[in-house]
Amino acid sequence: MCRYYDQVIIGDSLEVLKGIDSNSIDLIITSPPYFQQRDYGNRNLGIGNENSENKYLENLFEIFYESVRVTKLTGTIVYNIGDKYLNGGLSLIPYKFAVRAIESKKVFLVNNITWAKLNPTPRQDKRKLIQSTEPFFIFAKTKKYQFSLENYLKHLDELNRKQGIPSKKLGRTYFELIANSELTKTEKENAEQQLNKAIQSVYKREISGFRMKIRGIHKLAYGGQAGGRNNQIINNGFTIIKINGNKLKKDIIESPVEITKDNKHPAVYPLYIIQELIKLLTEEGDIVLDPFNGSGTTCLAAKNLKRHYIGIDINPEYVNLAKNRLKHNKYEQELFI
Ligand SMILES: C[S@@+](CC[C@H](N)C(=O)[O-])C[C@H]1O[C@@H](n2cnc3c(N)ncnc32)[C@H](O)[C@@H]1O
Structure with a gap:
């Protein structure tokens, strides 16, 4: 004491x-x-x-x-x-x-x-x-x-949550990008499925947003060295980066x-x-x-x-x-x- x-x-x-x-x-x-x-x-x-x-x-x-x-x-x-x-x-x-x-x-x-x-x-x-x-x-x-x-x-989180009603167009651009991408049919189906899940998570307020990276469209992270996300892009054709409830x-x-x-x-x-x-x-x-x-x-x-x-x-x-x-x-x- x-x-x-x-x-x-x-x-x-x-x-x-x-x-x-x-x-x-x-x-x-x-x-x-x-x-x-x-x-x-x-x-x-x-x-x-x-x-x-x-x-x-x-x-x-x-x-x-x-x-x-x-x-x-x-x-x-x-x-x-x-x-x-x-x-x-x-x-x-x-x-x-x-x-x-x-x-x-x-x-x-x-x-x-x-x-x-x-x-x-x-x-x-x-x-x-x-x-x-x-x-x-x-x-x-x-x-x-x-x-x-x-x-x-913390008060800003609450403010952001109240203001942040997700748009009805959420994810639309990504669906178009997937459709026009070089991904195989199976990869496209999988990407669409995961994209739908991410959109639902935003509506349910489990996450505040997400970004998607698609092979052949987006650049690999950090100049392309091997790593978790880059492997997903190379092997699965895409990766989804979830943004947590807290704003940055x-x-x-x-x-x-x-x-x-x-x-x-x-x-x-x-x-x-x-x-x-x-x-x-x-x-x-x-x-x-x-x-x-x-x-x-x-x-x-x-x-x-x-x-x-x-x-x-x-x-x-x-x-x-x-x-x-x-x-x-x-x-x-x-x-x-
Ligand atoms: C910039 S002011 C601090 C103001 C304070 N943050 C506030 O909101 O009111 C700096 C203070 O340090 C005190 N001070 C300067 N030298 C000191 C020392 N050697 N020991 C203790 N206090 C000192 C000054 O009297 C002055 O009140």
């Missing part, structure tokens, strides 16, 4: 993390201050205001390695870092961070999720496109990391930038994304820790989802803000559980 359960702590993360047992946290999820981006009212205390990018990364890595140490072997570490224009060009700091992290061999990168901002900050610069994405890097310590794909963006879950998530007029923190990340990642990477009762807690978005998401939380911030004002937010649960959006 961790002594900081369900608490928001004032302090330097490096020091606080040193007091937490190794392999005791299920998920670290955080957004550190970006390099020279903002003054959080702790200019000489926290990280972000270093004179050089290298020094910034060095300080960030001290905390990152402690984050890794306290994470369980089944746990994950998610860092969201934004990029910055320096001398007119993008610095790619988030990616330098991710490369160094994987080169350390302490973790591997499970996913690089792109947050696509629906309302990015407009800029006057006519010689650049508007920056509207930020990465969320998911790192793991071992291959045993928890990952509940079925819980991630991609490494991109859309969400507006948080606009929470009552929240005085200047860099709040979206509760929605954090909730989805907590659902993906933990179970009820697990412990979620944010070493750069700010206004406490991570703690709030964890609390809403019945996980334990630990938040750490160097700035006492933000710690109070987070505690208040947790107590009153205001400014918050609808929960999609």
Whole structure:
């Protein structure tokens, strides 16, 4: 049992993390201050205001390695870092961070999720496109990391199911292709039979869709090397690729930038994304820790989802803000559980 359960702590993360047992946290999820981006009212205390990018990364890595140490072997570490224009060009700091992290061999990168901002900050610069994405890097310590794909963006599955009434024309093109193909009579009969079965599975909602590949019409997979599907195409004349009930879950998530007029923190990340990642990477009762807690978005998401939380911030004002937010649960959006 961790002594900081369900608490928001004032302090330097490096020091606080040193007091937490190794392999005791299920998920670290955080957004550190970006390099020279903002003054959080702790200019000489926290990280972000270093004179050089290298020094910034060095300080960030001290905390990152402690984050890794306290994470369980089944746990994950998610860092969201934004990029910055320096001398007119993008610095790619988030990616330098991710490369160094994987080169350390302490973790591997499970996913690089792109947050696509629906309302990015407009800029006057006519010689650049508007920056509207930020990465969320998911790192793991071992291959045993928890990952509940079925819980991630579940509300969208339901939406898709409701909207996805199959068309009456489903499979018609494939019947025509089979009829005009080079397949033998028996192969054609077999292909039509299997195609009918796949269509029925879609109507019965057992699968959400399928693709068919027919010999002489479609290309073999991966340049044609021998393998399960290619063998089916060569030997039977066709293959059917079933698409499961879940729509493809991609490494991109859309969400507006948080606009929470009552929240005085200047860099709040979206509760929605954090909730989805907590659902993906933990179970009820697990412990979620944010070493750069700010206004406490991570703690709030964890609390809403019945996980334990630990938040750490160097700035006492933000710690109070987070505690208040947790107590009153205001400014918050609808929960999609
Ligand atoms: C980008 S903000 C996090 C915002 C948060 N995700 C939210 O939604 O409100 C980064 C926070 O890290 C804190 N910070 C900077 N250096 C720190 C350190 N060494 N230890 C703990 N907190 C630190 C800052 O005070 C700031 O609140």
